[in-house]
Amino acid sequence: MRYLTFALGKGRLANKTLELFEKIGITCEEIRDKDTRKLIFVNEELKLRFFLAKGPDVPTYVEYGAADIGIVGKDTILEEGRNIYEVLDLGFGKCRMCVCGPEAAAELLKHHELIRVATKYPKIAKDYFYNKKHQTVEIIKLNGSIELAPIVGLSEVIVDIVETGSTLRENGLTVLEEVCPLSARMVVNQVSMKMEQERILKLIADLRSVLAE
Ligand code: PRP
Numbered sequence: 001m002r003y004l005t006f007a008l009g010k011g012r013l014a015n016k017t018l019e020l021f022e023k024i025g026i027t028c029e030e031i032r033d034k035d036t037r038k039l040i041f042v043n044e045e046l047k048l049r050f051f052l053a054k055g056p057d058v059p060t061y062v063e064y065g066a067a068d069i070g071i072v073g074k075d076t077i078l079e080e081g082r083n084i085y086e087v088l089d090l091g092f093g094k095c096r097m098c099v100c101g102p103e104a105a106a107e108l109l110k111h112h113e114l115i116r117v118a119t120k121y122p123k124i125a126k127d128y129f130y131n132k133k134h135q136t137v138e139i140i141k142l143n144g145s146i147e148l149a150p151i152v153g154l155s156e157v158i159v160d161i162v163e164t165g166s167t168l169r170e171n172g173l174t175v176l177e178e179v180c181p182l183s184a185r186m187v188v189n190q191v192s193m194k195m196e197q198e199r200i201l202k203l204i205a206d207l208r209s210v211l212a213e
Pocket of ligand 1: 164
């Protein structure tokens with residue numbers, strides 16, 4: 001039996017994933033050691049390997065087959081646009097991709113004005129404004145603290161993730177439009193899905209049944 005390799009998005013997502021995997025009898029003790037500098041972790045008994053990667057790199061590892069399976073946010077899947085199968089919604093990491101800004105920006109959206117949109121997700125923003133709303137906008141790519149943009153006058157609105165809404169509230173911003181709901185998803189390499197179909201389908205079925213509990 002060959003190893004099945006998992007790429008997990010670093011951080012909260014990975015922790016939640018490991019908790020979920022434990023419920024279906026998949027454990028990996030050494031990955032939980034916070035001080036370790038190891039990059040790859042093995043469960044010899046089940047012939048599984050795990051590694052942690054930056055979220056946006058997970059679909060890349062999976063597309064190229066360096067990982068058979070990935071766990072990553074829907075936002076990253078949409079933004080990266082890789083050729084991979086999305087097979088399961090894991091139900092955690094729930095949040096929304098939204099167009100946000102000051103209340104006053106609602107008018108600009110309504111009248112399809114040529115506005116500036118700051119975002120960490122230029123592909124998602126472009127797809128939403130160009131293909132769904134048919135509104136021409138200028139997209140400005142940022143790498144974090146996106147809420148700053150409308151406050152300091154870099155853009156009229158932002159496209160960003162909203163979870164509790166407290167970042168928006170504390171900065172005088174609000175949700176203006178919802179782009180799509182988000183959560184953690186399991187993705188699979190297209191060749192692995194054929195070559196390791198039995199093991200992967202069993203894994204999906206096991207996860208489905210604990211998720212339904
Ligand atoms: C994310 C997102 C928002 C915030 C939303 O940022 O970009 O800023 O969380 O959460 P809330 O609705 O619960 O306030 P993150 O903390 O990942 O950092 P970033 O700004 O560097 O992207």
